[in-house]
Amino acid sequence: MKVRMSVLTAVVAVLIVIGAAEARIKLVALPERAATVIRLDNPAATLIEEERVLTLQKGLNKVDFSWKAVSIDSDSIRLTVLDHPEDVTLLNVSYPPNEAALVWEIASSGDYAETVRISYLLSNIDRLVTYKAIADKAETKVDLKSYLVLRNFSGEDFANARVLLDYGDSFEQGIAHEETKQMLFLKADGVPITKVWKWDSATLPWDAEKLNNENVGIPVSYRIVNDKKSGLGEFSLWGGKARLFQDDGRESTIFLGEDGSAVVPVGEKMELYIGDSRDIVVTQRKMQDSRINVRKNNRGDVILFDTDEVITAKIENFKDSPAVLTMIQHIDGQWDMAKCNMKYERKDAFTLEFEIELPARGADGPAVKELEMHYHRRNVRQ
Amino acid sequence: MKQCLCIAAIAAAACGAWAKVDLTTLPERETVQLTIYNSADLTLVRESRPLTLKEGENSLQFSWENTLIDPTSLEMVPKARAGQIEISELVYPARVRNLGLWKVHSEVSGKVPVEITYLTSGLSWRAFYMGTLTADEKAMRLQGYVVVTNNSGEDYANAQTRLIVGKVHMIDEIAALARRQYPYGSPTEAVVLERLRDRRDQVDTKLYFGRAAGVLEELSKRKEIVKEGLSEYFLYTIEGTETIPTGWSKRLPSFEADEVGVVNLYKFEEERYGGQVVRFLSFKNDAEHKLGETPIPGGVLKVYRDVGAGGHLSYEGQSAFKYIPVDEDVELNLGAAADVMVEPKLMNVAMENYRFDSRGNIAGWDDVQTYRIEARNGRAVPVKIEIKRNFATSYWKLTNAREYGEYEVEDLDTVKYTLALGAQSKQAFEYTVRMYQGSRQEDWRE
Numbered sequence: 001m002k003v004r005m006s007v008l009t010a011v012v013a014v015l016i017v018i019g020a021a022e023a024r025i026k027l028v029a030l031p032e033r034a035a036t037v038i039r040l041d042n043p044a045a046t047l048i049e050e051e052r053v054l055t056l057q058k059g060l061n062k063v064d065f066s067w068k069a070v071s072i073d074s075d076s077i078r079l080t081v082l083d084h085p086e087d088v089t090l091l092n093v094s095y096p097p098n099e100a101a102l103v104w105e106i107a108s109s110g111d112y113a114e115t116v117r118i119s120y121l122l123s124n125i126d127r128l129v130t131y132k133a134i135a136d137k138a139e140t141k142v143d144l145k146s147y148l149v150l151r152n153f154s155g156e157d158f159a160n161a162r163v164l165l166d167y168g169d170s171f172e173q174g175i176a177h178e179e180t181k182q183m184l185f186l187k188a189d190g191v192p193i194t195k196v197w198k199w200d201s202a203t204l205p206w207d208a209e210k211l212n213n214e215n216v217g218i219p220v221s222y223r224i225v226n227d228k229k230s231g232l233g234e235f236s237l238w239g240g241k242a243r244l245f246q247d248d249g250r251e252s253t254i255f256l257g258e259d260g261s262a263v264v265p266v267g268e269k270m271e272l273y274i275g276d277s278r279d280i281v282v283t284q285r286k287m288q289d290s291r292i293n294v295r296k297n298n299r300g301d302v303i304l305f306d307t308d309e310v311i312t313a314k315i316e317n318f319k320d321s322p323a324v325l326t327m328i329q330h331i332d333g334q335w336d337m338a339k340c341n342m343k344y345e346r347k348d349a350f351t352l353e354f355e356i357e358l359p360a361r362g363a364d365g366p367a368v369k370e371l372e373m374h375y376h377r378r379n380v381r382q
Numbered sequence: 383m384k385q386c387l388c389i390a391a392i393a394a395a396a397c398g399a400w401a402k403v404d405l406t407t408l409p410e411r412e413t414v415q416l417t418i419y420n421s422a423d424l425t426l427v428r429e430s431r432p433l434t435l436k437e438g439e440n441s442l443q444f445s446w447e448n449t450l451i452d453p454t455s456l457e458m459v460p461k462a463r464a465g466q467i468e469i470s471e472l473v474y475p476a477r478v479r480n481l482g483l484w485k486v487h488s489e490v491s492g493k494v495p496v497e498i499t500y501l502t503s504g505l506s507w508r509a510f511y512m513g514t515l516t517a518d519e520k521a522m523r524l525q526g527y528v529v530v531t532n533n534s535g536e537d538y539a540n541a542q543t544r545l546i547v548g549k550v551h552m553i554d555e556i557a558a559l560a561r562r563q564y565p566y567g568s569p570t571e572a573v574v575l576e577r578l579r580d581r582r583d584q585v586d587t588k589l590y591f592g593r594a595a596g597v598l599e600e601l602s603k604r605k606e607i608v609k610e611g612l613s614e615y616f617l618y619t620i621e622g623t624e625t626i627p628t629g630w631s632k633r634l635p636s637f638e639a640d641e642v643g644v645v646n647l648y649k650f651e652e653e654r655y656g657g658q659v660v661r662f663l664s665f666k667n668d669a670e671h672k673l674g675e676t677p678i679p680g681g682v683l684k685v686y687r688d689v690g691a692g693g694h695l696s697y698e699g700q701s702a703f704k705y706i707p708v709d710e711d712v713e714l715n716l717g718a719a720a721d722v723m724v725e726p727k728l729m730n731v732a733m734e735n736y737r738f739d740s741r742g743n744i745a746g747w748d749d750v751q752t753y754r755i756e757a758r759n760g761r762a763v764p765v766k767i768e769i770k771r772n773f774a775t776s777y778w779k780l781t782n783a784r785e786y787g788e789y790e791v792e793d794l795d796t797v798k799y800t801l802a803l804g805a806q807s808k809q810a811f812e813y814t815v816r817m818y819q820g821s822r823q824e825d826w827r828e
Contacts, residue, residue: 126569130454139613149454153568178476180566182454184469210654213715215680215704217549220614241553243455245426246613254417255426255501256613257550276549277614279677279707285793289776294824300739302821318677318707320611365668365709 031055034115036158038173040127040150041166043238045073049119056088056108066101070155071123079104080117088114125154125175127165129240130182133272135222135256137249139195142222146186146237150175167235188231194223196271199282200328206284217276218325221259224270237264244274280325280358281366284313292376307377308338316366317358327354331375339374409433412495415542417617418507418530420679421549424556425505425534427451430461430497435488442484444498449480449535452556453565455501458484466490474565482565503556504534504628507545509636509681513663515698517688519763521641522663526678528607528618531631540623547679547705548615607636609676616677639672646763647713650724651770659767661699661719667706678706683714721760724769729754729812737821746820756810759803767801777818777826789813 031052039047054063065077074095081088087109094103108114128149133142148165152158152175164170168185175181197218208216222244227233239262245253257274264270288310295304317323329344329352344352359367409431417426433442444456453474460467466489473483488494507530514523528545532538559565606621618636626632647662649655663685668674685698699716706712730752737746759765776794789797801809818826 124569128566132457135613137612149566151564151566151569153564153570176476178564180474180564182472182474182566184471213680213702213704215549219551248612248617252415252417252428253426253499254544254546254612254615254617255419255424255550256615258553259551260553273551275551275614278549278705279614281707281710287791287794289794290826291823292827299741300745300821316710318709320708361709366707 036161037164037170038125038158038161039164041164043126045121046123046125047076047119048122048125049117051082051115051117054106054114054116056106056112056114058108058110060091061106061108063104063106064101065104065118066099068100072100073121073123074100074102076119076121077102078119080119082115082117084108084110084112084114088112122154122156125150125152125156127151129238131237131240131242131261133191133222133224133242133244134253135193135244135246137247139193139222139246141190141192142224142244143189144186144191144224144232145184145188146240148183148185150181150183152177152179191224191230191232195323196221196223196326197277197280197323198326198328199280201284202328202330204282206282208281208283215276215278216281217278218280218282219273220275220277221271221273224272226264226266226268226270233266236266237261237270239263242270242272244272277319277323279318280323281316281318282313282325282327283316284311286311302382304382305380307380309375309377311371311373311375313371315356315358315369315371317368318361318366320360322360322367323358325354325356325358327356327371328352329354329373331377333380334378335375336378337373337375339372341370341372413542414538414540415544416505416538417544417546418505419546419548419550420507420509422552422556423503423506424550424552425502426499427502427538428497428499430495432493432495435467435486435491435494437488437491440486440488442486443481444484445481447480450502450504450557450560452501452503452559453480453482453562454559455556456482456498457500458496458498461495461497463490463494467494479563501556502534502536503560504532504536505626506531506533509547509679511681511683513683513685514695515644515663515685515687516641517690519646519687520643522644522665522685524637524639524642524673524683526636526638526681527633528636529631529633530624530626532626532628535628537625537627539625539627541626542622543620543624543626545618545620546615547618547677548613550615605634607634611676616679642671642673646761646765648719648722648724648765648767649770650757650767651772652726653772654770655718658718659722659724661716661722663701663714663716664712666709666711668709674708677708678712680705685714685716722765722767723758723760724767725756725758726771727754727756728752730814735822735825739821744820746818746822746824748822749817749819750814751817752812752814754810754812755799756808757801757803758808760806762805764802764804767803769799769801770796771799771813771815772796773815773817775817775819775823777823779816779818779826781814781816 031054034051034053037049039049079090089107091105091107096103128151130147130149131144133144135142150173155177157176158174160172160174162170163173197220199218205211205216224230226237239260241258241260243258244256246256248254259272259274261270261272286309288308290308291305292308293306294302297303315325330350331352332350342354342356344354347353354371356369358369361367412430412432414427414429419425456472458469468487469484470487471485473485475481475483507528509526509528512525530543608619608621610617620634624632642665645664647664648659649662650659665671667678680703682700682702684700686695687698689696701714701716703712703714728751732750734748734750736744739745755769757767770792773795778795780789780797789799792798803809
């Protein structure tokens with residue numbers, strides 16, 4: 001453990017003030033911070049809970065809590081009496097002008113060395129999560145590691161604190177101001193993955209030949225399910241950056257790519273986009289788009305028509321391994337399919353999804369499949 | 383700007399004093415492997431070092447001043463005595479930059495080999511090609527090279543060098559991560575996702591300079607490059623090791639294929655190329671063309687042609703081309719051709735089949751156009767010409783277009799004619815297109 005530097009740029013001090021508070025220069029006890037908890041279960045804010053022993057006298061006590069060079073949300077500060085909750089009552093809180101401070105007025109029915117818990121939201125201390133996964137050569141499973149990264153830029157040094165996440169056991173950890181710590185907190189070997197190639201007609205160019213010397217990369221993702229079967233599923237996987245590597249079969253790895261993941265609740269899928277495949281080529285063309293069933297008003301103007309449209313897509317697999325391409329097609333408005341030579345699933349009113357199984361490249365060239373969709377859009381208004 | 387990559391085991395680990403006076407050992411790199419990407423400014427470095435650990439807690443300091451290492455990518459893995467050595471955390475201490483501290487718990491004392499991996503920017507590679515056409519332009523000798531450039535700030539001596547062909551997905555630039563004040567940034571700042579186009583330009587300039595001023599080392603024996611596919615990428619492993627000091631570049635031959643059969647393909651499409659005919663050199667990345675073992679990484683090809691005795695060459699042009707998978711056709715754009723011409727001439731126009739609406743206004747008609755297309759080859763070699771014609775509507779019919787073989791329908795408003803012309807010859811054909819306008823479109827299906 002690193003020894004704390006002698007110079008602290010910021011402190012949180014608790015002052016106990018006995019007697020009238022107006023002058024605010026009083027007998028001061030500086031109770032040691034006892035147990036400190038850093039709660040990181042909410043990604044938006046970090047809650048600090050610290051216990052201190054206050055020397056309370058019978059009657060009214062004023063306790064001054066002030067802070068310097070740290071950012072505390074003053075509305076978040078709470079005081080909880082732990083030893084004599086029946087006999088010690090927090091009467092009110094007042095805020096001195098132009099100070100980062102507050103004064104608690106506490107009524108006590110006796111003289112107590114009272115343990116209290118002070119909790120507050122502290123800014124600029126948080127945690128990140130990163131993932132590192134190494135896929136096997138066949139790309140069927142990954143060894144997944146997740147790291148917790150604690151970042152403390154709050155202005156406060158925590159020599160020793162209990163760190164709580166939203167799951168798992170808490171652990172002891174000290175962290176100084178401006179320090180970043182990266183800790184391994186999840187390790188799951190042999191997590192099954194599905195490799196997904198996805199071509200979306202709305203986002204990718206239809207015909208690579210019309211581009212000048214650019215390959216159309218088809219996005220490739222790894223899909224991991226956060227469930228028991230995958231050796232996971234105990235808790236949500238936090239969002240964070242994931243870096244993926246692959247075992248090259250020669251006791252080394254290559255870097256496959258990186259992606260950001262959102263929170264993945266138990267039972268849900270994490271999809272990590274690793275890179276683009278340039279060995280699967282899709283060439284899509286519209287072969288027909290004409291009006292049928294044209295309806296006119298009394299003046300002979302077209303007011304309503306249907307369409308007769310044909311789209312073809314040639315899918316070539318130049319890889320020496322098979323692949324399953326997910327192809328997304330979009331048809332707007334009201335439509336019906338006249339003929340389609342491949343099975344699709346209607347994902348919503350305007351989206352069709354095809355799962356196209358592509359064999360590996362053969363001796364005589366790439367594996368080729370051709371999709372032909374013949375459909376009508378209905379009741380299109382002029 | 384020399385390397386400052388060092389690693390130090392710290393004796394006084396338990397008390398946590400990591401000041402540099404506590405250094406006890408400074409283990410040298412034993413081996414280093416570089417996996418360099420060309421689609422992003424990214425290199426995976428894997429190095430092995432022998433560490434001397436003592437039983438109990440050990441702190442290990444790693445610093446990377448003046449390098450372009452992404453500190454968040456650092457990882458250390460023991461390569462022996464697994465289970466007895468636990469690397470619990472990596473600390474980036476306060477008030478120090480470019481330094482990380484590994485906390486290692488060891489149940490044994492003595493030498494332990496470890497492997498350290500990280501991502502760095504500043505190393506790059508690119509492919510380029512030289513093609514030499516035979517005098518009859520039917521075949522080409524194709525030579526591929528790779529140029530590896532090191533601008534990383536770190537000298538890599540005797541490094542096993544591997545090159546990755548493929549497009550990786552990145553959400554941050556390594557160069558930007560390397561320049562961060564704090565490895566993971568701080569909560570006060572938004573995560574920096576800089577897109578460093580300017581810097582890229584700088585790097586490219588340096589790269590070029592590095593190459594010009596650097597060495598093109600001639601090897602007495604050419605090195606083999608082993609190629610294999612991994613995931614969506616191709617991995618090229620250069621035989622043996624390479625030493626590439628920072629600022630230097632190195633060019634290595636990657637493959638050579640003799641007598642790659644090529645077709646002189648000329649394309650004409652007014653909407654795309656204007657009135658010019660564009661010359662392409664076409665072949666296929668397959669065994670028949672003496673290729674096809676691996677995909678060909680994108681790069682620039684300079685094409686020369688043998689001009690008779692004495693081995694003299696003529697420069698034909700250059701073409702940047704994209705990544706070519708195995709079995710894929712290659713079309714290299716060599717630019718506009720001066721001695722092959724295609725001239726479309728509108729020979730006749732007519733408007734027919736007028737339709738009128740209830741108020742007597744024009745509601746529909748047919749535009750009938752006859753074109754004569756003349757193609758001329760002024761070259762001394764035969765050529766193939768692809769002529770594409772686009773119609774302004776999807777309601778069209780071609781009536782007499784079969785004079786020179788079948789045309790192909792490319793899509794709803796484009797057709798393609800393919801002509802083979804002998805040396806210094808010309809051909810012409812005519813077609814008539816009927817385009818249905820307005821309400822006449824309703825009759826198009828008849």
